[in-house]
Amino acid sequence: MEIPLHLHDTMTRSVQPLKAEDRKQFRFYCCGPTVYGPAHIGNFRAFLVQDVLRRALEVAGLNPLHVRNLTDVDDKTIRTSQAEGKSLTEFTRFWTEKFHEDSEALNILPPHKEPKATEHIPQQILLVERLAAKGLAYAANDGSVYFKVSAYEPYGKLSRLKEREISTQSTSSSGEQNDADEYDRESVADFALWKSRKPDDGDNFWESPWGEGRPGWHLECSAMSQEYLGDSFDLHAGGIDLCFPHHENEIAQSEGATGKPFARHWFHNAHLMVEGQKMSKSLGNLYTLEDLEEKGFTPMEVRYTLISGHYKQQLNFTFASLKSGRSAMKKMEKAVTKYLEQAGLTEEDFLALAKAPYPTEFGHFQRAWDGIANDLNVSQATGGIFAGFAQLEKVELNTDSILKELKALATVLYAIGIELFQKVEETVIEVPDEVQALGEERWQAKQARDWEKADALRTQLQEAGWQSLDRKDSYDLTPIT
Numbered sequence: 001m002e003i004p005l006h007l008h009d010t011m012t013r014s015v016q017p018l019k020a021e022d023r024k025q026f027r028f029y030c031c032g033p034t035v036y037g038p039a040h041i042g043n044f045r046a047f048l049v050q051d052v053l054r055r056a057l058e059v060a061g062l063n064p065l066h067v068r069n070l071t072d073v074d075d076k077t078i079r080t081s082q083a084e085g086k087s088l089t090e091f092t093r094f095w096t097e098k099f100h101e102d103s104e105a106l107n108i109l110p111p112h113k114e115p116k117a118t119e120h121i122p123q124q125i126l127l128v129e130r131l132a133a134k135g136l137a138y139a140a141n142d143g144s145v146y147f148k149v150s151a152y153e154p155y156g157k158l159s160r161l162k163e164r165e166i167s168t169q170s171t172s173s174s175g176e177q178n179d180a181d182e183y184d185r186e187s188v189a190d191f192a193l194w195k196s197r198k199p200d201d202g203d204n205f206w207e208s209p210w211g212e213g214r215p216g217w218h219l220e221c222s223a224m225s226q227e228y229l230g231d232s233f234d235l236h237a238g239g240i241d242l243c244f245p246h247h248e249n250e251i252a253q254s255e256g257a258t259g260k261p262f263a264r265h266w267f268h269n270a271h272l273m274v275e276g277q278k279m280s281k282s283l284g285n286l287y288t289l290e291d292l293e294e295k296g297f298t299p300m301e302v303r304y305t306l307i308s309g310h311y312k313q314q315l316n317f318t319f320a321s322l323k324s325g326r327s328a329m330k331k332m333e334k335a336v337t338k339y340l341e342q343a344g345l346t347e348e349d350f351l352a353l354a355k356a357p358y359p360t361e362f363g364h365f366q367r368a369w370d371g372i373a374n375d376l377n378v379s380q381a382t383g384g385i386f387a388g389f390a391q392l393e394k395v396e397l398n399t400d401s402i403l404k405e406l407k408a409l410a411t412v413l414y415a416i417g418i419e420l421f422q423k424v425e426e427t428v429i430e431v432p433d434e435v436q437a438l439g440e441e442r443w444q445a446k447q448a449r450d451w452e453k454a455d456a457l458r459t460q461l462q463e464a465g466w467q468s469l470d471r472k473d474s475y476d477l478t479p480i481t
């Protein structure tokens with residue numbers, strides 16, 4: 001049985017019911033990470049609210065099919081891999097693994113499909129050919145291909161931008177400057193579908209009908225969502241900064257090529273602030289999960305804090321809020337323990353209650369579930385949990401009714417992805433002395449700009465099953481998995 005779920009839709013600027021158009025699977029696409037470094041908490045806020053949506057869809061019986069891409073070729077991945085003397089594949093594999101580890105620690109469910117841009121080049125070329133055949137794309141003299149925005153009348157419908165604002169693709173909807181396209185195009189509003197090979201690209205290029213090159217970033221999401229979800233699907237998600245130009249460009253590419261509606265619902269989350277300030281490299285507040293773990297916080301505390309507050313509003317992430325998250329979860333554990341003892345159950349029994357089949361009624365935790373079901377209001381959900389505990393104090397309970405209430409609570413916690421009673425285990429990677437010695441020698445060679453020696457030592461490290469992750473002024477050794 002389906003439970004109604006409602007969510008704000010950016011296209012119509014209104015809260016809409018969520019429905020699987022084909023009545024079998026709720027098909028949704030999320031713009032994934034660019035794998036060129038560790039994801040920071042601002043990136044993770046988007047993936048976490050999408051994870052809450054995914055879990056809510058499961059609980060509500062909408063059978064989600066979740067696709068999220070990996071951007072493993074673009075200017076940043078190419079530039080950084082070259083600076084580290086690694087192949088693009090080796091480099092992006094490393095950061096993909098790191099992203100997966102962090103996601104797992106944050107209890108983010110893996111998407112059902114996670115396609116990589118580099119593994120879908122033929123699909124992207126085909127899409128450009130379809131657009132060119134319809135007069136929506138043109139090749140420039142240098143072999144790059146652009147989308148002709150003036151030929152696509154509905155352009156801008158998602159962000160509702162005026163012509164003047166669209167006329168430059170240089171500022172995104174968050175007010176950030178986009179990387180300038182240094183290619184020839186007819187109009188500044190046009191965006192690259194295919195970028196011709198440049199000397200800086202090194203070995204990272206593919207053959208195409210327009211010569212050697214690589215796909216433009218916007219193209220991959222159109223091609224891969226079509227591949228795994230079809231021409232039209234139920235929902236598309238991303239951070240609000242992606243609304244323009246990225247999502248606008250995706251719509252133009254997909255609807256331009258197929259003539260069919262692209263995503264039926266657009267889900268955007270607002271930005272993260274840190275201690276009242278914008279996140280930026282210069283302020284040093286682009287925290288990664290590792291940074292926060294080093295400061296003594298658990299991934300579950302980070303998750304609790306990043307999903308609190310409404311996704312449509314800016315969230316101010318503070319160390320004080322991390323501490324409140326910690327104490328909120330402790331209070332929940334204390335209350336749950338009391339009822340478990342009354343019913344003669346264990347913590348493991350409680351965790352097992354978080355599995356399907358899910359209830360359709362939530363007893364004293366109904367208000368908590370209603371928060372989730374009504375536009376993913378996680379703070380109403382957590383507030384509703386404490387209100388539920390307060391009400392339970394006032395009623396007579398027997399083993400059966402305790403079990404029902406705990407099942408309802410476990411389901412709400414599953415939907416927001418909060419696991420109580422986590423055993424915190426330290427994972428310390430032991431680096432063998434001889435590997436440490438190789439790593440250090442390589443780092444010194446690199447500092448001395450002796451590239452040949454550094455390369456040879458890197459190969460030796462690889463042969464020993466290890467790799468070095470280089471930062472600006474330090475390095476880490478990790479086993480190759």
Ligand SMILES: [Zn+2]
Pocket residue numbers: 030031032221246250
């Ligand atoms: Zn995208």
